Amino acid sequence: MExxxxxxxxxxxxxxALLPWxxxxxxxxxxxxxxxxxPNRSRExxxxxxxxCFPEMDAAERERLVGQSLxxxxxxxxxxxxxxxxxxxxxxxxxxxVEGLDVLKEALASGKGVVGITSHLGNWxxxxxxxxSQCKPIIFYRPPKLxxxxxxxxxxxxxxxxxxxxxxxxxxxxVIKEVRKGGSVGIPADPEPAxxxxxxxxxxxxxxxxxxFVPNMLAGGKAVGVFLHAxxxxxxxxYKVVLExxxxxxxxxxxxxxxxAMSKVVEKYVRAYPSQYMWTMKRFKKRPAGEARWY
Numbered sequence: 534m535e536x537x538x539x540x541x542x543x544x545x546x547x548x549x550a551l552l553p554w555x556x557x558x559x560x561x562x563x564x565x566x567x568x569x570x571x572p573n574r575s576r577e578x579x580x581x582x583x584x585x586c587f588p589e590m591d592a593a594e595r596e597r598l599v600g601q602s603l604x605x606x607x608x609x610x611x612x613x614x615x616x617x618x619x620x621x622x623x624x625x626x627x628x629x630x631v632e633g634l635d636v637l638k639e640a641l642a643s644g645k646g647v648v649g650i651t652s653h654l655g656n657w658x659x660x661x662x663x664x665x666s667q668c669k670p671i672i673f674y675r676p677p678k679l680x681x682x683x684x685x686x687x688x689x690x691x692x693x694x695x696x697x698x699x700x701x702x703x704x705x706x707x708v709i710k711e712v713r714k715g716g717s718v719g720i721p722a723d724p725e726p727a728x729x730x731x732x733x734x735x736x737x738x739x740x741x742x743x744x745x746f747v748p749n750m751l752a753g754g755k756a757v758g759v760f761l762h763a764x765x766x767x768x769x770x771x772y773k774v775v776l777e778x779x780x781x782x783x784x785x786x787x788x789x790x791x792x793x794a795m796s797k798v799v800e801k802y803v804r805a806y807p808s809q810y811m812w813t814m815k816r817f818k819k820r821p822a823g824e825a826r827w828y
Contacts, residue, residue, distance in 0.1 A: 557615055561609070561610055564611070568603040627659060627771035647716075649717060652799045654764070665693040734793040741816060742819045745792060
């Protein structure tokens with residue numbers, strides 16, 4: 534059954550990749566609209582997250598953001614299918630604007646390891662190809678449950694000579710070793726870690742368990758941090774990649790100070806492009822002691 538599901542999913546991804554770009558986005562918007570209008574768990578998670586993170590919004594405004602967010606998530610899904618199937622350069626050609634590329638170039642020229650930090654904002658699959666066109670990083674990721682999909686992603690995400698590392702003990706060690714020897718890596722900052730590997734710091738109007746992985750690698754200036762995001766342009770023609778140097782506080786040897794600074798940068802970008810964040814992710818599943826669960 535798993536092989537059948539995997540084959541079906543890979544077939545669907547290949548089908549999306551055959552469609553014209555505007556149709557890809559139209560289909561994605563339609564999927565997201567259905568997610569908004571029909572009862573489903575993803576819609577409820579998005580509503581909970583947005584209610585907790587934007588308590589200042591009135592109910593009608595927040596519900597509009599729920600709808601737009603789900604439609605953007607639908608587009609991210611279908612657009613990512615293209616990024617997974619197409620030759621990498623075809624996705625890179627959709628990057629219409631780049632801001633802050635000099636930050637990455639300076640980091641790569643520093644002689645230290647470079648930690649590319651992103652989040653589930655915009656399209657991280659297109660960002661992956663762009664980042665890998667600038668250097669040859671190890672991309673850290675959580676493997677999907679279906680083996681056929683994981684096999685596809687492992688193949689497609691290394692088209693430009695980079696490597697990937699799953700979120701296992703071996704993968705973590707390979708990322709750390711790469712940074713220590715002066716190489717580059719790419720890590721999402723916002724997946725919720727195990728409690729032993731994280732620390733609660735502010736994120737929007739709440740506390741979020743945040744990984745200490747990146748802070749530990751940057752502590753004391755052992756490596757250079759660069760934030761990278763690829764946001765969808767308003768006209769749907771492609772993406773704008775924005776790069777920014779990690780703030781000084783992220784190099785603190787105090788994990789809480791560093792993690793809070795990292796969280797603050799991610800929040801800044803999400804506030805600028807709120808509908809393009811993956812609000813369906815159970816980002817706040819673990820809560821501080823004494824606080825009720827959200828989901």
